Amino acid sequence: MEIAKLTDITRIYKVGEVETRALNGVDLSIGEGEFTTLVGPSGSGKTTLLQLIGCLDMPTSGKVFINNEEATSMNRDQRADLRKGTIGFIFQFFALIPTLTAYENVELPMLLMGKKNHKSRVMKLLDAVGLANRAEHRPDQMSGGQQQRVAVARALSVDPLLILADEPTANLDTQNGEQIMEIMKKLNEETNTTFVFATHDPRVIKYAKRIVTLEDGKIVKDKNIA
Amino acid sequence: MNYILKMSLRNLARNKRRSVLSAIAIAIGTALLLMMAATIRGEMRGALDININLRTGHLQVHTEDYKDENMSLKRVDMIEAPLAMSGQIEGITQVKAASPRLNASGILAYKNETIGIQVIGIDPPSTTNAPYRDGLVAGEFLTADDREGVLIGLPLAESLNLSPGDSIDLIINTSEGQTDEQRFTIRGVYTTDTPGYDKVTIFMPLEKTQTITRTENYASMIYILLHEMDDTAAVKEAINAPGYIVEDWEEINKLFVLVMELSNAMMFFFNLMVLGVTATVIMNTLLMAVYERTREMGILGALGMKAKQVKALFLTEATLLAIGGVLIGLAIGIPLVLYYAQVGFYFGDMGISANSGIMIGNSIYPYPTLGDVFSISAAAILITILSGYYPASQAAKLEPVDALHSNN
Ligand SMILES: Nc1ncnc2c1ncn2[C@@H]1O[C@H](COP(=O)(O)OP(=O)(O)OP(=O)(O)O)[C@@H](O)[C@H]1O
Numbered sequence: 186m187e188i189a190k191l192t193d194i195t196r197i198y199k200v201g202e203v204e205t206r207a208l209n210g211v212d213l214s215i216g217e218g219e220f221t222t223l224v225g226p227s228g229s230g231k232t233t234l235l236q237l238i239g240c241l242d243m244p245t246s247g248k249v250f251i252n253n254e255e256a257t258s259m260n261r262d263q264r265a266d267l268r269k270g271t272i273g274f275i276f277q278f279f280a281l282i283p284t285l286t287a288y289e290n291v292e293l294p295m296l297l298m299g300k301k302n303h304k305s306r307v308m309k310l311l312d313a314v315g316l317a318n319r320a321e322h323r324p325d326q327m328s329g330g331q332q333q334r335v336a337v338a339r340a341l342s343v344d345p346l347l348i349l350a351d352e353p354t355a356n357l358d359t360q361n362g363e364q365i366m367e368i369m370k371k372l373n374e375e376t377n378t379t380f381v382f383a384t385h386d387p388r389v390i391k392y393a394k395r396i397v398t399l400e401d402g403k404i405v406k407d408k409n410i411a
Numbered sequence: 412m413n414y415i416l417k418m419s420l421r422n423l424a425r426n427k428r429r430s431v432l433s434a435i436a437i438a439i440g441t442a443l444l445l446m447m448a449a450t451i452r453g454e455m456r457g458a459l460d461i462n463i464n465l466r467t468g469h470l471q472v473h474t475e476d477y478k479d480e481n482m483s484l485k486r487v488d489m490i491e492a493p494l495a496m497s498g499q500i501e502g503i504t505q506v507k508a509a510s511p512r513l514n515a516s517g518i519l520a521y522k523n524e525t526i527g528i529q530v531i532g533i534d535p536p537s538t539t540n541a542p543y544r545d546g547l548v549a550g551e552f553l554t555a556d557d558r559e560g561v562l563i564g565l566p567l568a569e570s571l572n573l574s575p576g577d578s579i580d581l582i583i584n585t586s587e588g589q590t591d592e593q594r595f596t597i598r599g600v601y602t603t604d605t606p607g608y609d610k611v612t613i614f615m616p617l618e619k620t621q622t623i624t625r626t627e628n629y630a631s632m633i634y635i636l637l638h639e640m641d642d643t644a645a646v647k648e649a650i651n652a653p654g655y656i657v658e659d660w661e662e663i664n665k666l667f668v669l670v671m672e673l674s675n676a677m678m679f680f681f682n683l684m685v686l687g688v689t690a691t692v693i694m695n696t697l698l699m700a701v702y703e704r705t706r707e708m709g710i711l712g713a714l715g716m717k718a719k720q721v722k723a724l725f726l727t728e729a730t731l732l733a734i735g736g737v738l739i740g741l742a743i744g745i746p747l748v749l750y751y752a753q754v755g756f757y758f759g760d761m762g763i764s765a766n767s768g769i770m771i772g773n774s775i776y777p778y779p780t781l782g783d784v785f786s787i788s789a790a791a792i793l794i795t796i797l798s799g800y801y802p803a804s805q806a807a808k809l810e811p812v813d814a815l816h817s818n819n
């Protein structure tokens with residue numbers, strides 16, 4: 186089954202007079218259960234593509250389908266609704282809400298979806314990322330690796346079909362990076378959750394089952410690894 | 412607890428000093444407005460009370476053409492056989508006291524000084540004279556058959572260095588358009604704490620005033636005080652005075668009522684100004700918060716928070732600031748107002764003369780009302796929430812992707 190489909194995507198950034206063609210005619214299809222990395226030199230359009238798949242951004246031209254629904258014809262709030270139960274994000278910086286505890290950060294997407302009785306699920310997720318004993322800690326009371334693991338738990342909290350991660354290991358040391366990747370790989374295998382990473386990190390790439398290479402806003406290589 | 416409320420509370424706790432300062436701005440605004448409203452209300456009530464008790468009464472009976480300002484002594488402008496009529500009016504149950512008064516103008520001469528004064532002929536035993544009888548600071552009150560005694564006010568006595576037993580010359584206008592001069596003895600000195608009135612008002616027994624002004628058996632008006640102000644209309648109906656008119660305090664104090672309305676309008680603009688300043692502080696605080704938390708808004712957006720929820724987050728912060736600020740403001744303002752309502756502000760003589768139709772006492776006693784407390788609190792909360800509206804919509808307008816690119 187196809188979770189995300191992008192057809193003939195162009196994304197042009199305009200800053201003053203300067204136009205940057207970050208993506209230039211990209212077609213991409215992500216199937217259920219994939220564990221895919223987007224690679225390519227800096228500025229090749231990885232982050233831009235990830236944001237478009239996640240419906241955080243809109244293409245200049247082309248269409249984005251999530252679960253066969255056309256996101257490119259939706260308004261902002263409709264896209265927020267579409268994202269909520271479907272797509273989880275993990276950012277390069279540890280994007281936790283600083284005023285909320287680890288527990289509350291993981292709980293937040295569920296609250297936004299109006300879900301009730303989530304206590305055991307939150308604790309199970311924190312346990313899965315090895316942080317059950319840090320539930321009451323605020324982000325500034327945790328290490329970078331721990332924060333990123335909370336972010337993983339948060340991305341998973343609403344059982345999304347698709348998790349998008351932009352350089353999730355870039356700010357982590359080798360050990361923490363490996364740990365995060367192991368957690369995600371395990372989830373992928375156990376729950377069939379789909380993962381798409383944008384990364385330069387060989388530690389991430391070595392886990393990938395499919396590697397999509399971008400250059401100058403174009404997909405130049407798309408390789409499945411058996 | 413609702414997560415929006417929880418996040419708002421934590422956001423406020425994040426920059427405690429800024430939140431506290433904003434709440435204090437609201438508190439000061441609220442306390443200031445409360446004090447102002449109570450003071451103006453107190454001043455107006457005080458002045459109205461003074462006017463009614465010293466000058467106009469709750470009701471007056473006089474001729475159609477009689478005007479307090481010109482103190483006409485023509486018989487056609489006066490009331491005949493006033494004591495009979497006042498006795499009859501006193502028979503009405505809601506009436507506390509009714510008594511004739513004869514107003515005349517004149518000049519006081521003492522040594523080399525001459526001062527314009529007004530003489531009020533009163534029926535000494537009447538309880539309408541309570542303010543002067545109770546306000547006696549030296550000497551004795553008048554008796555009905557006194558032919559040579561007068562009562563003068565404290566400021567006049569002080570400025571001329573007069574005390575009971577001293578003699579003064581009064582030159583008084585008569586109904587024939589002439590003047591009569593006679594030497595009088597000061598029996599007593601009174602104060603009503605209304606300098607503008609006390610400076611120029613001299614009391615004389617009614618009969619003597621009638622003789623000297625050649626208006627025997629006449630008075631300028633019947634001056635009526637009621638037990639309850641609310642009975643004014645009913646008593647006005649009940650008074651039977653053919654050939655004369657009955658006016659209530661509102662009609663007699665037209666100018667005063669106008670001033671009162673004017674001051675209410677001014678109060679409104681004053682409120683607007685104070686609340687405007689408060690609103691600016693709040694808007695600034697929240698705008699800063701929006702800029703500081705731009706990236707966080709992006710994260711929340713990525714997690715699926717909708718524009719209206721982001722807006723609700725900031726508006727809740729504004730509401731919490733408002734409620735906190737107003738509560739602090741009330742905690743400071745109410746005791747302060749209650750204290751001054753007891754002790755009053757002393758102003759002294761504000762130089763407003765009794766003839767202007769408005770008299771102000773030498774102290775203002777703030778008069779707080781529950782209505783003012785509620786309306787000022789509501790206005791402060793409303794204005795604060797409204798001023799949070801612009802920052803909140805700025806935050807809600809952010810595209811998640813732009814917010815994520817922000818460095819904040
Ligand atoms: N908000 C923006 N405004 C203007 N130009 C942008 C914006 N975001 C990205 N770009 C430009 O678009 C191009 C692609 O950027 P993108 O962030 O997608 O690259 P990337 O592959 O993620 O790079 P990196 O590996 O460094 O993260 C770059 O040339 C970048 O300068």
Ligand SMILES: [Mg+2]
Binds near residue numbers: 232
């Ligand atoms: Mg990038």
